[in-house]
Amino acid sequence: MYSYICVKLNLGCNIVKLRVFFGILFFLLIACNKQEKPVVAFYYWKTVFKLSNKEKEVLKQNNVHKIYIRYFDLDLNPKSGEPFPVSPIHFETKSNDLAIVPVVYIKNKVMLKRGIDIDNLAQKTFDFVELVNKKNGISCKEIQIDCDWTLASKSNYLKFIEVFKRISHKKLSATIRLHQVKYFEKTKIPNVDSGVLMYYNMGTIAPDTLNSIYDRRIAQRYIKSLRKYPLSLNFALPIYSWAVHIRNQKVVGLRSKLNVSELKIDKNFEQISTVFFKVKQSNYKKGIFYEEGDLLKIEAVSSADLKGMAQDLEDNTAQYPKEVIFYDLDEFNLKNYEKNIFKQVLSCF
Template structure:
């Protein structure tokens, strides 16, 4: 009898594991210089990662003539032959809001620049991703851009999707892409209050039920980054990235006043930034339990399983904030 129970339990676990085997772990890489640290390489190997979404460049408006132009083109400091590379292009929404923007020309120049980068680095890609938080006012230009780019590239095309674009898709429309990636972060406003702008379950719950009605297949992007919001006299001065929390706790110039806030005890410079006495630093981070919670909520509200969970973003500073098996834990929720 005991043997039968053991065999039965083993079979259930085996089925559960195999059920999740088709959901893959991927990462965004958002630095201009592509060169992995040893810890980053270990993470890729430990999680059997074969696909990387690499930001190739942004598209903004030139300050002199207000014409679209590429910003911060990627540089490959090492070859990535063992990975499938997906070029990601981030287009600032103000480009799509420009009344007289030549969409066809923009699509052509974007396509050729991706090809130039691939050619110089001997990269062959089968997919391109367009990242743009388009709005009702910019949707016509954005949707036209997607159509033009798709005709040119003849590759699989994916697009990033925000929560509001899922809930109100009949108004915001759905781009003509092969799949979307739901960016499950940056949910709130960057503000001096106590709320976490990166992730709020309360905010996400307003949108999650809409996933079952969304007709485009979605993969999910989850956050592993953190930042500090620099506040002075209840006004936000800016975001301070890569502030080591343990170092901050040891720094006599700062006093931790609760789980979220640090207060500046005396004016000082830290990492090239001036902090005035009584300034506040509001720490916004994502815990392991937050990630698991996100995954479970997304799984419960999705009609289809995702093909991939993409973590934003691959950086040693981010990785060191989590236990080694966190990515496996999160993916196993689907």
């Protein structure tokens, strides 16, 4: 009888332990499922900040509270060779309902300049951002630096980030390219609070059939490295398109704000494949001269591409992003997608 009671008690204890174990497992699963989803944000990359009704509507529909606005580019003055701000933003629309993140795009050749005074450049860059803010009544908590730095410019760029962060006393983010993720031990990691992975512009602009904006085969070479990248990342996805202007098998330029539907109804162009249009007769279109025989290759990203990109990122990231930032907020880009595309993309995470 004693043995029987002991066995029964042990069995009861084991059942209790199993219940506790499965209870903990259940709550862990719930916690994982309650992983906070990222929110939608946008880049704004025009020189005049003036939101159309369509752009305002999209911001409202997607509950967007933050927008990343290109404030100016940093380039080298062709005469003096010194860094200077190019095409600063002009505000025509008030941004009272939005958190503004100024973005400064720095051309890599600025960081490659020999003998450049990094401390002076960082101070002047911050001062110019503050000047734009003051002029337009904007108070920002974060500034983003956009630069595709290389091994040759790495030292200057990393120092610039250090100095800029010290003098700005603001949250600092930086754009990160795929090659900088895969080879971060060589390219190093900027001392910022967070990064934004630019998941586009993956290939070379060329007269062939490849899409330079997004090519999944190219992305697959790099994306598995995301799990090892130590910096917290948000993701930037493309919603823009362009036409590659080709003459005699050579690229002569990129033509913005041209799409398939527009070219289909233009009698000067003939569609010869899914992405290629041929110029039937010489003409001017939007101020650009197209010679008979020229080709236009449309490079765009479909809704299916966007959802596939999000799924690939979700499968390979070590931690979910807090934001998915779409490049860029422009009525021309928005009309190429269905109304709820941004929510569809976020549902992949």
